[in-house]
Amino acid sequence: MATQTMSPSKAAIIANPVANPLGYQTFAIGSFRFERDQYFAHIHYPGNQHIMPVDAFLRALMRDVGWGFFYGTVNFDHVFGTLNHYGTVEMFIGMFNDAFRKAHRDFVENFDSPDLRKVFEAMLDDWTNEGFDPYAAPDETGLAYGRKHGSNTKALKRQRMVATRMVGLPGDLGYRTDIDGYPVNRQFTDVPQDLPEIHAAPGFEGQVHAFNMFAYVSRSDVTWNPSVVSCVHDSQFCATTEEHALPIMHGNDRVEWFIQATDEIIWDVDDKNTGAPRAKVTMKAGDVAAMPADIRHKGYSPKRSMLIVWENNDAALPRMYSRGELKPHPVEF
Ligand SMILES: [Fe+2]
Structure with a gap:
């Protein structure tokens, strides 16, 4: 050794x-x-x-x-x-x-x-x-x-756009359009681009906003690269567009939630330590999965799809899982 x-x-x-x-x-x-x-x-x-x-x-x-x-x-x-x-x-x-x-x-x-x-x-x-x-x-x-x-x-050296306040409100980088150089991806031409109606109460105009997240994510020009959409304490909600294969096998050190927002991803799930196969998971639009803390996984997305990944950023978690203080899966059925 x-x-x-x-x-x-x-x-x-x-x-x-x-x-x-x-x-x-x-x-x-x-x-x-x-x-x-x-x-x-x-x-x-x-x-x-x-x-x-x-x-x-x-x-x-x-x-x-x-x-x-x-x-x-x-x-x-x-x-x-x-x-x-x-x-x-x-x-x-x-x-x-x-x-x-x-x-x-x-x-x-x-x-x-x-x-x-x-x-x-x-x-x-x-x-x-x-x-x-x-x-x-x-x-x-x-x-x-x-x-x-x-x-x-x-x-x-591609830099993420960082929102200084909610996307679309005055002072932010703004809602991207074709004109801004972020066209809808060739595989997301079926994603509706309409915008929600906003009816702010008098006095709250400029403080209340909404946008079409599907339309927003349909313009992502990278694959398998999560962007943080919302961050509340340690809760990190990340949207990402996936096409072809995840270029790595990710070994989790905490539970990771997946929400398949569109299309389909097929996951190979293996034991984190040995690489022994544990599961094959096909996630279709609307499916939700909790990837356990003791696995590694590689995803295959035959068509560009949208995946939302929810991570708990608490720095204490890896040690708690490795000591067995937490079960590697969040739910008992
Ligand atoms: Fe993972």
Whole structure:
């Protein structure tokens, strides 16, 4: 067992600022080294190496960077990933793979989150070619392959619009229209765009507002990237549009509620620690599911769909679940 749980490894180092013959830089932090070629990302760690198709690697890397290592585990595939400890982050090989663990082939190293983030951001930027947007659905973007050609920093640095007050009220960024550059997505042309009627009592005009959230979300230009819609204490209500496959397998560290708002997503649900299959869940519009705290899941959305994800941001939850103080599922039937 090569588990390292000591204090975080230091030295976020770009190992080789000179690009390889294909034009790509090599990146290293701690005992990990990352190289890319025309089709693959190669992850070197003490004693061995792991390989991933580079488009899948970049789509997962984009989410890990964009979500700040997210809640719990971001499995890039069945072998490699990160585990968020909210301030530090573990990068691992085979830590949640039963076969790797039984063969003592698992490896994990702990990093200060800003150090790992720096390396991931630099790698994402260098390895993403012009025309490839890892946030986009595969049918809406170019290919990630080949020798290094150009970059797509604009897509990688995409900033969320942050509402300063309720969307649509004076002083906010406003309700987006075609004219503002956010057209309805090609797969949401059936989503009604009508606006609700608002009848504010005299004196309350400018303080009361409503908007069509389906119309709003139908203009999202990214996939599998939750945006916080409302935040009340630790309750985070996140709407997102999904097309093709979730680029990671998310390992929960708390219960996560899903509300399928439109269309359909098929979920593979596996044991968080071993990867053993536990369930296949097909969610159709209107379905609600609680994803337990002890699973990992990957979703497949054959057509672009809308999913609302409800998270409890309470920082005490991961420890309570790992100690067994809370059941991993919120409801007993
Ligand atoms: Fe999840």
